[in-house]
């Protein structure tokens with residue numbers, strides 16, 4: 001019983017830290033802090049927060065976002081005081097430091113990008129937890145579409161980590177990659193080659209920066225190979241409307257991925273054209289270098305999506321059928337493990353569907 005209680009608490013503390021690093025909303029942080037303290041934000045929890053969240057940079061190289069951290073410290077102090085608890089000196093000192101600091105510009109206006117750390121809690125599966133830093137817009141209402149971390153890419157990442165063997169030693173090509181999270185995860189499970197892409201140039205710039213943050217920048221590939229490392233993530237400008245068949249054919253991926261790419265009806269026919277080109281690939285001379293399994297297994301696509309507009313999704317299904325693509329809903333049959341249980345304010349996994357696509361030509 002004691003062990004179980006400890007397990008539960010230990011988990012809540014790791015959720016609290018992961019939620020803070022991912023810049024979850026303050027209500028979620030306070031809720032987790034209360035769970036850690038058994039119903040209120042105890043002094044022990046405040047010490048943990050100071051040491052492992054605010055000062056994690058000292059030990060682990062994470063630098064919490066200044067304005068976000070200041071806001072959370074304020075909210076924690078309010079939560080403790082309104083419960084007539086004792087606020088530890090360190091928290092008051094930290095708030096005083098934030099208030100008097102040069103960066104204290106009272107408003108959020110003018111800042112568009114922050115670096116969030118998405119921590120995958122994989123230790124239950126015998127793997128080491130790991131965090132992926134990503135520069136992105138602070139929330140879904142700010143910035144470009146491609147600079148937000150959308151729920152489908154979180155779901156697709158959990159799927160990849162749950163079934164790594166599907167992706168290891170495979171050439172993977174992601175379309176509409178946004179911040180690039182899926183590409184980093186594909187590299188983690190040792191895909192032989194990873195190509196991330198987007199049609200929006202400013203999104204692509206931000207994605208390159210994220211590959212750099214994760215030490216995966218494509219320019220480093222040559223050096224890494226020399227050092228016998230397997231790093232190979234390439235960033236490519238792929239506007240679905242104008243990219244030519246010839247430009248796509250050079251890649252011949254085994255697996256095509258897309259997260260939250262079905263939302264604009266005018267893009268749907270172009271998206272289907274692209275999927276169709278990749279999925280109807282026949283074995284070619286290039287395939288002779290691949291092992292037997294890769295050479296004869298047809299390409300497959302995995303598309304994760306939140307269906308916000310049924311008409312748009314039906315339009316996608318109609319075009320897919322006309323292009324002789326088979327779509328299988330694998331959301332329930334191939335459920336991913338939950339590696340992001342602490343992300344309650346930004347990620348509702350129940351809303352995401354996962355589809356497998358094949359060509360039946």
Ligand SMILES: C[S@@+](CC[C@H](N)C(=O)[O-])C[C@H]1O[C@@H](n2cnc3c(N)ncnc32)[C@H](O)[C@@H]1O
Pocket residue numbers: 145146147148149150151152153154175176177178179198199200203238239240241258259260261267270
């Ligand atoms: C909703 S965001 C999803 C981003 C990322 N996959 C995720 O789930 O976090 C859609 C992405 O598709 C890209 N995109 C939309 N239409 C596109 C088009 N016609 N050609 C290429 N990329 C496109 C956008 O720039 C954006 O990065």
